Amino acid sequence: MINFPNAKINIGLNITERRSDGYHNLETIFYPVQIKDALEVIEVPELSFESSGLDIPGRVEDNLCVKGYHLLKKDFDLPPVKIHLHKNIPIGAGLGGGSADAAFFIRLMNDKFEMGLTIDQQLGYARKLGADCAFFIENKPVFAFEKGDEFEPVKLDLSAYSIVLVMPDIHISTSEAYGGVKPTPVSQSLYDLIYEPIGAWKKSIKNDFENNIFKNHPEIRGAKAALYDAGALYASMSGSGASVFGIFSKAPDLGYLEQTNQVFYNI
Ligand SMILES: C[C@](O)(CO)[C@H](O)COP(=O)(O)OP(=O)(O)OC[C@H]1O[C@@H](n2ccc(N)nc2=O)[C@H](O)[C@@H]1O
Numbered sequence: 018m019i020n021f022p023n024a025k026i027n028i029g030l031n032i033t034e035r036r037s038d039g040y041h042n043l044e045t046i047f048y049p050v051q052i053k054d055a056l057e058v059i060e061v062p063e064l065s066f067e068s069s070g071l072d073i074p075g076r077v078e079d080n081l082c083v084k085g086y087h088l089l090k091k092d093f094d095l096p097p098v099k100i101h102l103h104k105n106i107p108i109g110a111g112l113g114g115g116s117a118d119a120a121f122f123i124r125l126m127n128d129k130f131e132m133g134l135t136i137d138q139q140l141g142y143a144r145k146l147g148a149d150c151a152f153f154i155e156n157k158p159v160f161a162f163e164k165g166d167e168f169e170p171v172k173l174d175l176s177a178y179s180i181v182l183v184m185p186d187i188h189i190s191t192s193e194a195y196g197g198v199k200p201t202p203v204s205q206s207l208y209d210l211i212y213e214p215i216g217a218w219k220k221s222i223k224n225d226f227e228n229n230i231f232k233n234h235p236e237i238r239g240a241k242a243a244l245y246d247a248g249a250l251y252a253s254m255s256g257s258g259a260s261v262f263g264i265f266s267k268a269p270d271l272g273y274l275e276q277t278n279q280v281f282y283n284i
């Protein structure tokens with residue numbers, strides 16, 4: 018059985034508080050986008066993991082799909098499987114690729130082995146694998162809060178717009194990115210700001226990782242500026258970076274940006 022984990026972008030990201038567990042409370046809007054991996058599970062005599070496409074850093078046993086298997090196996094009598102992941106979502110990009118794989122793995126196992134997991138149970142397993150993972154269980158636009166794993170649905174449909182993603186050749190570690198931020202409470206919640214016209218977001222919606230990351234990597238700041246120069250209604254880094262996205266009323270010509278970056282149109 019196969020499914021297709023997709024990426025997310027963060028529209029706004031306010032880091033509001035440091036928690037006693039070492040994590041941070043935040044608020045963000047998660048929006049699913051159509052850059053996808055492919056994930057396949059086959060029943061075999063011995064557990065194995067293989068991947069194709071982009072190289073995935075780290076050990077196989079740390080891959081979130083393999084961790085997901087062991088997590089489910091603790092509670093269910095599951096047979097061994099061969100997991101094949103075709104990696105296409107850029108890594109360390111703030112696109113939640115690994116988190117999407119983790120959540121889609123839980124969904125795939127639930128479907129393949131008719132495990133009968135409820136959405137709440139799937140959310141519970143996903144939360145254990147990483148803060149971003151739970152969003153991908155339902156995979157719908159949401160306002161996220163606490164660690165980024167509690168949700169309120171939002172009515173946000175960007176299908177009439179062209180979303181363009183620019184991926185500089187820089188990988189940013191999420192924990193390093195959090196280390197560079199001073200948490201600050203918000204005066205106005207993203208839960209309300211998201212319903213302003215998109216053209217107003219430039220003034221009201223921010224990503225708290227940008228200041229520090231832009232200082233260390235001016236080329237990311239440059240990519241965001243180029244998206245605005247090309248006519249974006251709104252542009253921002255996604256999550257902890259390094260990718261930046263722009264929301265346009267029609268697909269722009271980004272010719273010169275494409276020479277130094279990977280660009281995904283109409284995601
Ligand atoms: C930057 C975002 O992508 C925004 O959506 C997420 O907050 C990151 O979520 P994630 O990659 O799933 O994060 P995890 O794998 O759970 O945690 C990686 C590291 O990020 C930091 N972390 C993550 C989430 C959070 N709310 N506070 C944190 O401080 C912690 O140092 C943690 O050790």
Ligand SMILES: Nc1ncnc2c1ncn2[C@@H]1O[C@H](COP(=O)(O)OP(=O)(O)OP(=O)(O)O)[C@@H](O)[C@H]1O
Nearest residue numbers: 074075080081108109110111112113114115118256
């Ligand atoms: N299935 C997976 N795909 C990609 N990376 C994985 C996977 N499983 C574990 N990882 C590890 O997670 C690290 C970060 O991966 P990912 O691409 O999810 O980061 P990200 O896009 O910055 O995510 P986020 O937006 O959640 O912070 C990788 O460097 C890799 O070591």
